[in-house]
Every structure is written in C-alpha cells, then in structure tokens.
Amino acid sequence: MSEPVLKMCRVGKTHGRGAQRVDALVDIDLDVAPGEFVAITGRSGSGKTTLLNIAGALDEPTTGNVWVDGQDLGDLSNKELARIRRVSVGYVFQQFNLLPALTAAENIALPLELDGMEVKEARDYANLALEEVGLGGMGDRYPDQLSGGEQQRVAIARGLVGPRTLLLADEPTGALDEATGESILKLLRERCELGASALLVTHEPAFAAWADRVVRLRDGQIEEISVRSLVPSSTADIG
Amino acid sequence: MGIKEGLLALLADGAKHGYQLKLDLEAATGEGTAVNVGQIYSTLQRLERDDLVEGGTTDSEGRVVYRITPAGRSVLADWVTGPEDLATARRDEVSIKVLISIYTDGLSPEEVIEGQRRATMGLLQDLTQLRARDGGDDLAWQLHLDRLMYSAEAELKWLDRVEERLETASPGKRASRVDAPSEEVVK
Numbered sequence: 001m002s003e004p005v006l007k008m009c010r011v012g013k014t015h016g017r018g019a020q021r022v023d024a025l026v027d028i029d030l031d032v033a034p035g036e037f038v039a040i041t042g043r044s045g046s047g048k049t050t051l052l053n054i055a056g057a058l059d060e061p062t063t064g065n066v067w068v069d070g071q072d073l074g075d076l077s078n079k080e081l082a083r084i085r086r087v088s089v090g091y092v093f094q095q096f097n098l099l100p101a102l103t104a105a106e107n108i109a110l111p112l113e114l115d116g117m118e119v120k121e122a123r124d125y126a127n128l129a130l131e132e133v134g135l136g137g138m139g140d141r142y143p144d145q146l147s148g149g150e151q152q153r154v155a156i157a158r159g160l161v162g163p164r165t166l167l168l169a170d171e172p173t174g175a176l177d178e179a180t181g182e183s184i185l186k187l188l189r190e191r192c193e194l195g196a197s198a199l200l201v202t203h204e205p206a207f208a209a210w211a212d213r214v215v216r217l218r219d220g221q222i223e224e225i226s227v228r229s230l231v232p233s234s235t236a237d238i239g
Numbered sequence: 240m241g242i243k244e245g246l247l248a249l250l251a252d253g254a255k256h257g258y259q260l261k262l263d264l265e266a267a268t269g270e271g272t273a274v275n276v277g278q279i280y281s282t283l284q285r286l287e288r289d290d291l292v293e294g295g296t297t298d299s300e301g302r303v304v305y306r307i308t309p310a311g312r313s314v315l316a317d318w319v320t321g322p323e324d325l326a327t328a329r330r331d332e333v334s335i336k337v338l339i340s341i342y343t344d345g346l347s348p349e350e351v352i353e354g355q356r357r358a359t360m361g362l363l364q365d366l367t368q369l370r371a372r373d374g375g376d377d378l379a380w381q382l383h384l385d386r387l388m389y390s391a392e393a394e395l396k397w398l399d400r401v402e403e404r405l406e407t408a409s410p411g412k413r414a415s416r417v418d419a420p421s422e423e424v425v426k
Contacts, residue, residue: 043399186371205395206388209363210371223353226360228368 004031005197011064026220037192039211046217048201092159092169098143105139129157167198185210247315256302363391
C-alpha cells in the first residue's frame with residue numbers, strides 16, 4: 001500500500017471553553033490513498049467542514065497530527081504551509097470567492113502564476129480547466145458576467161487546475177442543476193483515476209455515491225459506511 | 240409493470256408469438272428485467288381465458304401467434320392512463336423492519352438503520368459507477384438505472400430522517416407504542 005496522500009491521526013478539534021466547550025471532532029483517524037475518492041457525509045454541524053479545513057491546512061487541530069504528501073503539517077512554517085495550500089491542495093468551496101476584477105481565466109491561473117509558472121502556460125492550464133467544467137471559450141468573462149452556476153464552475157476549475165495531489169470539495173455542487181453537478185463529480189472521479197485523491201463533503205447521498213469510500217461524521221466521530229474497491233473505469237466490466 | 244400489461248402493450252403493436260414477446264418485453268423494460276418464458280406462456284393463457292388476447296393462428300414455424308382483442312385494448316388503455324396510487328401501496332420490507340425494530344423490545348432500530356444504510360449506499364455506489372460507464376445507447380436501461388438510483392437515494396434520506404426522529408422522540412412516546420402497536424404499525 002502506498003503512502004497516503006492525506007493522513008489524519010487522532011485529530012480532535014474543540015471550540016470554546018468550560019460550559020461552552022464543543023468537541024467538533026473527536027479522535028479522527030482517516031487515511032486517503034493516492035487515487036482514492038472519499039466522501040464525508042453527515043448532518044449540518046457534524047464537523048464535516050471543520051475536518052475538510054484541517055485536512056487542507058486552513059485550520060489547525062486542537063489535538064492530533066495531519067500529514068499531506070508525507071509532511072506533518074504541524075512541523076511546517078507558515079511559508080511552507082502556504083506552499084502546500086497553493087501547490088498540493090485544490091479547494092472547491094461553497095462560496096465561490098472569485099476575484100471580481102479578474103476574468104474567469106485569470107482567476108483560475110492565479111494560483112499557478114503565484115507559484116512561479118509562466119503566464120502563458122498558466123493560462124493554457126486555465127483554459128483547459130474551463131473546458132473540463134464545460135465553460136470553454138468563456139475565459140475572458142468577468143465574474144459579474146457569469147450566472148451563479150457558471151461562477152461555481154469557474155471556482156471548481158480553479159480548485160482543480162494544475163497538477164494537484166489532494167482535492168478538497170465542500171458541497172461543490174450547491175448552485176448547480178443535477179446534470180451539471182454530476183458532470184463535476186465525474187470530473188473529480190476522473191482526476192482520481194489519474195492519480196489525485198479527493199475528499200468530498202456532501203449531505204447528498206447521490207453525490208457521495210460517486211466516491212470509492214463513504215464515511216459519516218456523527219458527534220465528531222467517524223463511521224465507515226461503504227467501501228467499493230478502486231477499479232479504473234477502463235478495465236472494469238460490471239455491466 | 241405487471242407482465243400482463245406489458246404483454247398487452249406489446250401485442251397492441253402487432254401480433255407476436257410467445258418467445259418474441261419475452262425478448263421484446265426484456266428489451267422494452269431494460270436488462271434489469273429478466274422474464275421467465277414460462278411466466279409469459281402462463282400469462283398468455285390467462286389473458287386468452289379472459290378474452291383479452293386470442294391465440295388462434297400459427298406462424299410458418301408452427302408457433303402460436305397471439306393477437307390483442309378489443310377488450311384487451313380497453314384494459315390496456317385503462318392501465319396506461321390510470322396513475323398508480325402510491326398512497327395505498329403496500330409498505331416495503333425495509334419500512335416494516337425499521338418499524339418492528341422500533342416497537343419491539345430487545346431490537347435496535349439503530350442497528351437496522353446502520354445495516355440498511357451500508358447496503359443501500361453500496362448499491363447506490365455500484366449503480367452510479369454503472370451509469371457513468373454505460374454509453375447510454377439503451378434508453379430503457381438508463382431509465383431503469385435512474386429509477387433505481389432515485390429509490391436508493393430516497394431510502395437513504397428516509398433512514399437519516401428516521402434516525403433524527405428517534406433521537407428527538409421522547410422515550411415515553413416510543414415505549415407507549417410498544418403496548419399498542421397494532422393500529423399504527425400495520426395499517
């Protein structure tokens with residue numbers, strides 16, 4: 001078994017103190033292998049987003065350790081953490097967080113350019129990512145010239161652009177109709193088949209079902225629900 | 240769909256022999272529906288007895304060819320245009336299992352829910368992969384998969400809701416039903 005892309009060991013997260021103390025996460029152990037697609041389900045307030053933020057180095061655990069690509073996040077400097085967030089991890093959030101002064105393609109290319117990639121190469125990656133989310137040819141539009149669903153797809157393209165090893169998605173299909181939402185999940189799945197790993201937070205069973213492994217958070221703890229083996233689609237023959 | 244209505248629908252499209260009806264029925268309802276040829280013949284006999292089809296002639300290979308009668312067309316039309324009454328549909332196995340586990344001492348509804356959730360999520364994962372990989376040439380098969388997936392999804396949501404309701408229901412309310420379950424449980 002190869003080294004997990006994401007490893008969480010006895011991760012806990014506590015908010016508040018004394019009578020207000022809330023244990024958002026309790027002793028979470030979770031490994032995500034290269035190429036694995038894991039869905040986290042659970043009710044609102046079950047800690048799903050907290051777990052995702054900790055996995056993506058956007059929040060720190062109160063207890064326990066998190067490794068991304070074999071690096072213990074607790075040992076890294078802020079600069080090193082910023083690099084992990086920019087290069088290794090792709091985020092797709094509920095909020096689009098697009099920069100209004102930049103075009104769709106510029107928004108997508110930004111993290112690559114920040115990492116030192118040539119502008120032309122970064123734009124090529126951006127246009128490819130736009131095509132993947134069904135927005136080919138719309139790279140020159142500004143966020144306010146796009147519908148809610150289109151903005152969401154730009155945000156998804158930004159999260160997926162470039163060679164990333166860990167994709168984190170928090171209810172990424174919120175503003176999308178069912179068919180577009182499915183195409184985004186298919187895209188995540190394809191990225192996993194090419195070797196990336198994905199962690200998807202969703203309360204929709206139909207979206208969770210795209211994952212190889214479905215887990216459920218309940219009272220800050222993780223329950224395994226269903227595991228399907230990793231079979232590349234090109235070789236599988238179920239039908 | 241009952242086999243009876245399926246056969247009437249296929250015969251409304253033209254006279255056919257039994258084996259052809261089996262093949263056409265499977266094609267029309269997707270690969271998910273395998274039909275036993277024996278079921279086809281026994282259903283045809285009943286339809287003939289009720290004057291909904293007639294099987295007087297044979298084809299060049301000696302097989303009995305069936306035709307729909309005017310009475311058969313009328314039964315078919317009523318069936319096609321009449322919506323199914325889901326409100327009076329029989330409770331399914333899963334609902335019954337969950338309800339029994341709630342209202343019977345010594346059984347754990349949480350365990351029933353957990354076990355069913357695992358199985359249904361596994362099924363939904365398999366169906367999702369299957370649909371994603373299938374090219375989509377077979378419309379009947381795609382529609383059949385859609386239907387199965389929506390059912391699985393609904394069941395998972397229902398199981399979550401049951402769990403929520405159990406958590407918020409007062410222990411007294413749950414216990415009192417144990418003494419008098421007959422009306423509520425098996426309506």
